[in-house]
Amino acid sequence: MFCMLAPMQRPLRIGLCGLGNVGSGVAELLVRDSATLAKRAGGPLVLTHVAVRDPQRLREVKLGEVHLGTDAAALAADPDIDILVEVMGGIEPARSLVRMALLRGAHVVTANKELVARHGAELRAAALQGKAGLHLEAAVAGGIPIVKVLSESLTGNRLKALMGIVNGTTNYILTRMTRSGLDFRAALAEAQQLGYAEADPTADVDGHDAASKLAILAGLAFDAEVDAAAVHREGIGGITQGDIAAAADLGHVIKLLAIARPHPTGLELRVGPTMVPADHPLAGVSDAFNAVFVEGDAVGDLMLYGRGAGRLPTASAVLADIVDAAQDIRRGVAGRLLAARRPMRVLPLADVISRYYFSIWVADQPGALGAITTVLGRHGVSVESMIQKGRRQEPIDLVFVTHTARESQVRSALTEIAGLPQVAKIAQVLRVEGPPD
Amino acid sequence: MFCMLAPMQRPLRIGLCGLGNVGSGVAELLVRDSATLAKRAGGPLVLTHVAVRDPQRLREVKLGEVHLGTDAAALAADPDIDILVEVMGGIEPARSLVRMALLRGAHVVTANKELVARHGAELRAAALQGKAGLHLEAAVAGGIPIVKVLSESLTGNRLKALMGIVNGTTNYILTRMTRSGLDFRAALAEAQQLGYAEADPTADVDGHDAASKLAILAGLAFDAEVDAAAVHREGIGGITQGDIAAAADLGHVIKLLAIARPHPTGLELRVGPTMVPADHPLAGVSDAFNAVFVEGDAVGDLMLYGRGAGRLPTASAVLADIVDAAQDIRRGVAGRLLAARRPMRVLPLADVISRYYFSIWVADQPGALGAITTVLGRHGVSVESMIQKGRRQEPIDLVFVTHTARESQVRSALTEIAGLPQVAKIAQVLRVEGPPD
Numbered sequence: 001m002f003c004m005l006a007p008m009q010r011p012l013r014i015g016l017c018g019l020g021n022v023g024s025g026v027a028e029l030l031v032r033d034s035a036t037l038a039k040r041a042g043g044p045l046v047l048t049h050v051a052v053r054d055p056q057r058l059r060e061v062k063l064g065e066v067h068l069g070t071d072a073a074a075l076a077a078d079p080d081i082d083i084l085v086e087v088m089g090g091i092e093p094a095r096s097l098v099r100m101a102l103l104r105g106a107h108v109v110t111a112n113k114e115l116v117a118r119h120g121a122e123l124r125a126a127a128l129q130g131k132a133g134l135h136l137e138a139a140v141a142g143g144i145p146i147v148k149v150l151s152e153s154l155t156g157n158r159l160k161a162l163m164g165i166v167n168g169t170t171n172y173i174l175t176r177m178t179r180s181g182l183d184f185r186a187a188l189a190e191a192q193q194l195g196y197a198e199a200d201p202t203a204d205v206d207g208h209d210a211a212s213k214l215a216i217l218a219g220l221a222f223d224a225e226v227d228a229a230a231v232h233r234e235g236i237g238g239i240t241q242g243d244i245a246a247a248a249d250l251g252h253v254i255k256l257l258a259i260a261r262p263h264p265t266g267l268e269l270r271v272g273p274t275m276v277p278a279d280h281p282l283a284g285v286s287d288a289f290n291a292v293f294v295e296g297d298a299v300g301d302l303m304l305y306g307r308g309a310g311r312l313p314t315a316s317a318v319l320a321d322i323v324d325a326a327q328d329i330r331r332g333v334a335g336r337l338l339a340a341r342r343p344m345r346v347l348p349l350a351d352v353i354s355r356y357y358f359s360i361w362v363a364d365q366p367g368a369l370g371a372i373t374t375v376l377g378r379h380g381v382s383v384e385s386m387i388q389k390g391r392r393q394e395p396i397d398l399v400f401v402t403h404t405a406r407e408s409q410v411r412s413a414l415t416e417i418a419g420l421p422q423v424a425k426i427a428q429v430l431r432v433e434g435p436p437d
Numbered sequence: 438m439f440c441m442l443a444p445m446q447r448p449l450r451i452g453l454c455g456l457g458n459v460g461s462g463v464a465e466l467l468v469r470d471s472a473t474l475a476k477r478a479g480g481p482l483v484l485t486h487v488a489v490r491d492p493q494r495l496r497e498v499k500l501g502e503v504h505l506g507t508d509a510a511a512l513a514a515d516p517d518i519d520i521l522v523e524v525m526g527g528i529e530p531a532r533s534l535v536r537m538a539l540l541r542g543a544h545v546v547t548a549n550k551e552l553v554a555r556h557g558a559e560l561r562a563a564a565l566q567g568k569a570g571l572h573l574e575a576a577v578a579g580g581i582p583i584v585k586v587l588s589e590s591l592t593g594n595r596l597k598a599l600m601g602i603v604n605g606t607t608n609y610i611l612t613r614m615t616r617s618g619l620d621f622r623a624a625l626a627e628a629q630q631l632g633y634a635e636a637d638p639t640a641d642v643d644g645h646d647a648a649s650k651l652a653i654l655a656g657l658a659f660d661a662e663v664d665a666a667a668v669h670r671e672g673i674g675g676i677t678q679g680d681i682a683a684a685a686d687l688g689h690v691i692k693l694l695a696i697a698r699p700h701p702t703g704l705e706l707r708v709g710p711t712m713v714p715a716d717h718p719l720a721g722v723s724d725a726f727n728a729v730f731v732e733g734d735a736v737g738d739l740m741l742y743g744r745g746a747g748r749l750p751t752a753s754a755v756l757a758d759i760v761d762a763a764q765d766i767r768r769g770v771a772g773r774l775l776a777a778r779r780p781m782r783v784l785p786l787a788d789v790i791s792r793y794y795f796s797i798w799v800a801d802q803p804g805a806l807g808a809i810t811t812v813l814g815r816h817g818v819s820v821e822s823m824i825q826k827g828r829r830q831e832p833i834d835l836v837f838v839t840h841t842a843r844e845s846q847v848r849s850a851l852t853e854i855a856g857l858p859q860v861a862k863i864a865q866v867l868r869v870e871g872p873p874d
Contacts, residue, residue: 156756319593
């Protein structure tokens, strides 16, 4: 927080590429709150140009005196546009436009998660070359200001872990499965009906969306070059009511967590359904809400909770970035000085250390438990608790939670257990997070 | 988030006033993380001077080559000090020092809640006059970056409400009362033993600390000049196990909330024990943790959760401000342009609209309930639910929750109810917050 009032200066001109869900929200807020925004930005912000694919399409948003056209590239190149806002989505033409605007020294605000996750390094280099400002709060976690908090508020910390619920669709589905006993298919169908899930839900349900967000967040948290393709990824399609019930028996809930943890040998980076203690702050994040929880060596536990998607929450983040860009332009400086990033090895999944939950279906033979625990012991996997689910019918479900163990040891133990004559099936394997400090 | 790398420049010199709990944490992090901080600040940050009251006192923190003296005023005036960090606490001499440094155009980082709450307007004016930077993230809510989020991330929002759990001591006491059935005295004694509460707990328990924090937060949230003395304030000393149990029966928990809400006729500003629905994100904030929940018209519900006090969490906030100040100095600009503040009328408590909880002790007479509800109805106070606590002994406890009503009507109804022959005592009156959107 700083303090200086400047005299009102010339209006800053904003070019908006894309007028879909988020773009129309941005346009609406820029027009509606122009007086307040001018106060907070040190002078007027004027939306002068909007580029859309089809200018004939009827739109509800009132744009005022705006030049509505189709040539987004012209906006990116126009030296009269002070701030270019890219809310088109997709890789091209967004990538070329943003790059062009940065190279000419403009401030660019983008809400494009795929673009930042896949081409962030290229865009940062273009911003550096053009002495430009690249603002990407809206590209991850919607209205939650996690980009600013990671890059500006936690600079005095070494982060020990970052754990996020960063996909609203899967969090809605898991919440419905937990609270209302729906199975995965029914909860997904409901999410689709409500517009929380796409007709093809793969990107959400299989964790691709969360992996892209994790790559962006981990890059910021650890000053690292992170490739979204290197994130280990598991979806929630295999979670059953049996798992939900077992988690509850164990005092846990199941959440799709995106986790980044630095280790001496590399960066742990994974997305997957994970058991979280019921009294962990992340456990209470319900429905389509998102949250990012970080453990810093100075700040301790810190969590940001809010709407990770949606028209106006994302527009809120875009507006914050526009005002930040305006502050820099008014004060006559380029963007904030950014720490250099280093390449970081991604920890192989085999080297991840975690607690584990297994559900193993066995024939009702007295020797089953002994055989399984013998194998676990031989692989150095220590059992913390075991529940034999009280079902009369075969197969019986043995639920284990282990102490911390190395994934490679757990996997080799499970391979051997799957071959035991008493074992019908390894029905589920999930990682289990501990309680917060 | 911006992007530009600057060549390494001259080291920036930091003068630290105060080497107590927070000050020693700041010194420790500055020395330990100097390499990372230099990267993030665009160049070295060097702690060159420390002013303390008693330089002979043995200190555990390793300061390196630092000039340790007693003359804090000399540091504030020294043009070679780029960033003055004030962590002495108290009003004087902190107020004069900070003012002096701002008037000479220095960047000042302060963790001094009382100073900012009581003399914020004066300090902002000094910063404006000196074209200086005033950084106060650490002055409120410790490691939670709520100052930056309110002033920078939510600029595109009209805030509808801000509700905070901003005092760790009272939250610890209420958590212990709720979870372990301790009464107020026992929970307070435990908090004192653990160092969460002072020997004289008045500032925490009576809500003074929370009121100061609310004044700072509301000022930021609503661009308002807010006087901490104008905050309506009630403490938690009167909360009983009966109230805790009644809240649980009603699906609520009791929290000391600091609430700011803008109304057409003024700003509602109050601190007091409040019932919160058990599924509200604030309800899960336990022990000494703090959280600030805001409702923005664009962002929707947003909550920040973390450690609101303590040596390293507060030092984390100081470090973020130091890096922000360094970024501005490196880029050759004064502080961020700040929106002008306007005086706002504080809504009289009588005009507050809320739901209410009453506990009324009555003699076991059939006419009691009828008499009470008749009075409530006559004053326009509508009952949402009523529970007659199943005790055999007299007096019987009638617990009411009302629909929203005006405080003045509630108070006049309660005055009349207290005079009814069947009523022994109005044992408790609390406000009740609704569920989130």
